[in-house]
Amino acid sequence: MKRRITFIPGDGIGLEIMYAAKEIIDAATDNIEWEEAAAGKTALEKYGALIPEDTIKSIEKNKIAFKGPITTPVGRGFRSVNVELRQRFNLYANIRPVKSYEGVDSLYKNVDLVIVRENTEDLYKGIEHMVTPDAAESIKIISKDASERIVDYAFKLALKEKRSKVTLTHKANIMKLTDGLFLESGRRIAAKYPHVEFEDVIVDAMAMKLVMNPHAYQVIVAPNLYGDILSDLASGLIGGLGMAPSANIGDDTAIFEPVHGSAPDIAGQNIANPSSAILTGILMLRYIGEDRAALNVENALKAVLRNKKHHTKDIGGPLTTSEFKEEVLLNLS
Numbered sequence: 001m002k003r004r005i006t007f008i009p010g011d012g013i014g015l016e017i018m019y020a021a022k023e024i025i026d027a028a029t030d031n032i033e034w035e036e037a038a039a040g041k042t043a044l045e046k047y048g049a050l051i052p053e054d055t056i057k058s059i060e061k062n063k064i065a066f067k068g069p070i071t072t073p074v075g076r077g078f079r080s081v082n083v084e085l086r087q088r089f090n091l092y093a094n095i096r097p098v099k100s101y102e103g104v105d106s107l108y109k110n111v112d113l114v115i116v117r118e119n120t121e122d123l124y125k126g127i128e129h130m131v132t133p134d135a136a137e138s139i140k141i142i143s144k145d146a147s148e149r150i151v152d153y154a155f156k157l158a159l160k161e162k163r164s165k166v167t168l169t170h171k172a173n174i175m176k177l178t179d180g181l182f183l184e185s186g187r188r189i190a191a192k193y194p195h196v197e198f199e200d201v202i203v204d205a206m207a208m209k210l211v212m213n214p215h216a217y218q219v220i221v222a223p224n225l226y227g228d229i230l231s232d233l234a235s236g237l238i239g240g241l242g243m244a245p246s247a248n249i250g251d252d253t254a255i256f257e258p259v260h261g262s263a264p265d266i267a268g269q270n271i272a273n274p275s276s277a278i279l280t281g282i283l284m285l286r287y288i289g290e291d292r293a294a295l296n297v298e299n300a301l302k303a304v305l306r307n308k309k310h311h312t313k314d315i316g317g318p319l320t321t322s323e324f325k326e327e328v329l330l331n332l333s
Contacts (some may be wrong), residue, residue, distance in 0.1 A: 002033040003288050010068025011040040012262030013272035013321075018068035020325040021277035024300075025285065027329055029131040029293035035062060039081050040070035040262070050081050059089065061084040065255040067282055068277070069262040083126065085255055086119050090114040091248035092146065093153045094119040094227060096259065097283070098214070098244070105313055106239040113217045115234060116157060117227025118150040119248060142178040147185035153249075154221035155193045164219040165197040166190070169226055171207040178281040182223055203230070210234055231259070242314050245279035247287065256284040270320045273312040275301065276329065300331035317327060 007280045025032065037055040044050050049223045050072065059065050070081045071097060085091070094117040094297040099104050121141045154166050168186040172179040183200055190198035192208065201209065203226045209216065214237050235244035241260035246257045258276035266272060278301055285294035304327045311317025312324050319327070 002031050003064070004033045004035055004062045005284075005288075006055070006062045006065040006067075007034040007036045008039050008055065008065055008067040009036070009042075010262060011042050011071040011252065012267035014040075014068025014070070014262055015267070016270060016321045017258065017272050017274035017277040018066070020279045020321055021273040022066070023325060024278060024297055024328050025281045025293070025330070026197075027332055028287070028296045029290050031290060031293075032288075037065075039067070039085075041073060042071075044073065051084060056088070056276055059085075059253065059255070063253050064284065064288065066281065067255055067257040069258060069260060071262045075079040081123060082257070084327060086248055087125075089250050089253040089255070090120060091250040091253065091255060092118065092120045092149060093247075093249040094231075095157070095249060095283070096227075096231040096234070096244065097246040097279075098238055100238040101243065101302060101305045103308060103311070104239040104243060107237050108214055111214045111238055113214060113234070114157065114161070114163075115227055115231045116150060116219060116221045117231065118146060118222070118224050120224070121146050122224035124228070133331040140175070140178050142318050144181060144185055147182045147223075148189050150191075151186045151189040153194055154219050155189060158219045160191070164195075165199070165218045166193075167206075167217055167220045168198070168200045169203045169220060169222045169230065170200060171203050171226075173202060179223070179263050186221065206230060207233060210237070227326050235259070239315060242273040242276050242312075243279070244276055245283050247283045249279070249287075254284075254287055256280045256287070270322055271313050272321050273314045274321055274324060275305070275312075275315075296333055297328075299333070300328045303331040304328050 009015050037058045039051050051201050072080050096115040101109040122141050131137045170179040170183045172183045235241050244259045246259045258280050282294045282298050310327045312319050
């Protein structure tokens, strides 16, 4: 029986990279049936809503979505589509693999770590107000339950992927109540996994250490805001956001999305790099148990990336989006 998945192309370059990734996935397995839906600026213009009700219903029914980059209009009343979806479906774990690939110019070789980011609270809840006409306040929410849940997820991921160390990052030296609670929760959970090494690192030192020696880390778990910042920093170590996939995981629902933006300045030019979308598709395939298809796609992508003549413009090559896609298709076994 085929697995039905909600497909949201998104905005801007999403219309190019997501269809490319979808075609590659379909060539690797015939066990997926797609249900297309809309979100973002495109949906707002066509349906009058950033997230139409039909899109919500599709995700509720299918439990899995493969979503492209979204443009959220700037202005009052427009909440981030990504944040809205994560909170609506309680997608508490944001998973950001950071892996270098042979052939892609980057600061380091053989980087292989995962950032596990708490995805539902912290400053990202968007609870803020004006204190006076000239001063605004944003409220940081950190809870014991959410903190323990995300740290436990990080340890389970470490065991599943045969990784031997989890690093928790925080700023508990200054934010003793909020980050202190996150750190205390992490230590409690770590005690349940005595065979996995555990350490904690203050977030500013974590940024420095990641740049100096990313090979020292395997799984990094962080509150929402720190995880967001460190994830983008880490992608810069492996060639940029065009090489960075992500997954948003909840108890019964998951949304997979490339981490970069919709890049409206190059949309429609057939020059965007679909690697992040393809890598995100690999995460999704593994999530639904299509391990053979995931390995096939990853090996094909690796083969293409090893040859600089087959790169897209952003990573120093001459190929268009569609030409890159065709090279990956040719390398599928």
